[in-house]
Amino acid sequence: MLYYKQLKVLFLLIILKSCFFAICVAKIGFSTKTPYEFIHPPQKNVIEDDWYNAHTDQYTCGAVHVSAVIRHGARNPGESDSKRIANIHMRIKDNIKDGDKFKLLKDWTNQFPVNNNKNLNDAGENEQHHLGQRTARRLKSLFLEEDMSAVQFMVSSAKRTEDSALAFYEGINEEIPSEAPEEFDSEVNDENLRFHTMCQKYINSVENNSTALKEYKVFGSSDLINQVLEKVIAKLGVEKNVLEPADLKTMFVICGSEMAVFKFSPWCDLFDDEDNEIMQYWSDLKKYYKNGPAYRITWEQSCPLVAELFTIMDDVIAVIERTEEDKDTEGYLLGNMMFGHAETLGPLYAALGLFNDTVPLTSKNYHEQKNRLFRTSEILPFSANIMFVLYECEENEELLNDEEEEDDNPDDDYRIQLFVNEQPMLIPGCKNLLCPYTDVREWYSDISDDCHFEYLCDPHKKMHNEL
Incomplete structure (x- = not known):
């Protein structure tokens, strides 16, 4: 817990790197986890x-x-997200080649309680x-x-x-x-x-209707998402079969959730500004068709x-x-x-x-x-x-x-x-x-x-x- 607090300065440096005199090139955000x-x-x-x-x-x-x-x-993230990120972390930890480069990620532990019913945090x-x-x-x-x-x-x-x-x-x-x-x-x-x-x-026609979220699902297998996946895999230096597109969503959720509480997340380091924009759009597509004007x-x-x-x-x-x-x-x-x-x-x-x-x-x-x-x-x-x-x-x-x-x-x-x-x-x-x-x-x-x-x-x- 202590090392997260110590890294608040690093978080500020990351923001300053992306912004100059409060003018940001990209709109950094984490969809509904912002x-x-x-x-x-x-x-x-x-x-x-x-x-x-x-x-x-x-x-x-x-x-x-x-x-x-x-x-x-x-x-807090839900139980399903907590279990998924634990599985993803285990796969990365077992396959990462340059452990020193991603020491924070390798040593990462889930700071959120697993059985928390998505409760409000501090x-x-x-x-x-x-x-x-x-x-x-x-x-x-x-x-x-x-x-x-x-x-x-x-x-x-x-x-x-x-x-x-x-x-x-x-x-x-x-x-x-x-x-x-x-x-x-x-x-x-x-x-x-x-x-x-x-x-x-609504439940029958949208929430439980596989075709209602067609645009969201198609984007999930698009060249843009595969581009993000390839970049993340290259950064980590793991084999291609270690991660899949669905893992990106979980990593993005945990990134936003940790930023809200700790002001820093090693998962966020895996996404550059362009990746962040693409991940936001993927999330926006889901909300647009599930909870928006569509x-x-x-x-x-x-x-x-x-x-x-x-x-x-x-x-x-x-x-x-x-x-x-x-x-x-x-x-x-x-x-x-x-x-x-x-x-x-x-x-x-x-x-x-x-x-x-x-x-x-x-x-x-x-x-x-x-x-x-x-x-x-x-x-x-x-x-x-x-x-x-x-x-x-x-x-x-x-x-x-x-x-x-x-x-x-x-x-x-x-x-x-x-x-x-x-x-x-x-x-x-x-x-x-x-x-x-x-x-x-x-x-x-x-x-x-x-x-x-x-x-x-x-x-x-x-x-x-x-x-």
């Missing part, structure tokens, strides 16, 4: 209320609610804790005079999501301490956050989650409007924090029209997709998150022209802004980052209002699987 700090470096100076206040030329707004869907933090806990802190700081005035009972936490049945939610909660409380903090409580809801395990049509049922099954997001924001607005007439009206949810998986966020992105490339990813267009939107290392790393901030707005009367009149339509009093991995993002169909809530509500009404999950997921109904 540490969150790779795409969002820790911020020491987060501006207080940075997200609380918003304005346009016509409106001044204050946040009244935030809804978030957050992937769990960095986790790095993942830190990711979530700091994300909670930053969110609370950016929306400090929203939470400052309220207790945490006004914030709802929803998780899946996987323990790593509950542990992530708890770490996030503790981060909020550290930023905004309370004299009598509420005991952490969460609701388990797999229909909203683990729908891919409950939708039988098949209609994949993103349609997220409709309970989309409905939950908008129903809660509808309720917030309704309570605010009633409160103006009845001061005794009970409060509303300030925060709706939901913790799921890459399999939660991928379909949600597609349902919202985010990161949908004009040209589909295929096994044949790797070179044409270098600047693709669907890059999982950037949109689905550990602790990936999407947040909707709802604002109540007032018109700036002094900015109105003489010919203009103040708008009394209550539908125009609310605006919404989207953040993905803490970066503002234009909602499809909006002209500005701060968009009228009624417009956004209408654009997504088909999937949010007409969600009949049991009917949708009936395997006997016809599936639309065109790209």
